Amino acid sequence: METSGQGQAFQADWLSKTLAGMLLGLALAYVSIALFAWYGPGGIDAQDKVQxxxxxxxxxxxxIFSATYLFRTGKRAWLLLGIPTLALYGVFFLLRSMA
Incomplete structure (x- = not known):
């Protein structure tokens, strides 16, 4: 274990952090782009927006993937990436249902 300058230990949970970055990072990237695509300037039909x-x-x-290794534990990475991912997907599907 390594310690930061404040004396708190970082855990190596490489597998857990890697999986969180791969799975939740990709899901978070997709939902961020989906929100921009549908509700950003020009909507979904804006020229060259799909590309x-x-x-x-x-x-x-x-x-997002590279930043997951800055979390203290793998559990914390899953939690702090999972909550915004679920929240943004909830917002996206809520907005899509009202459209």
Whole structure:
């Protein structure tokens, strides 16, 4: 275990953190792009928006994925990525049902 400057231990949970980044990071990237695609400028039918959205998923996903190793534990990574993912999917489906 390594310790940060404040004396709190980081746990190595590499497998748990990697799976959280792969699965929840990708889900979070998808829902972020979906919200932008449907409710961003010009809506879903804006010119060249589909291509832009397609190319933006990877940098968003990899940014989230790389940041998962900064969580103290794998459980914390799952929790702190899972809550916003579920919340954003809830918002997305709520907005889609009202449209």
């Amino acid at each position: 832009f959205n397609m190319w933006m998923i990877t940098p968003i996903w990899f940014s």
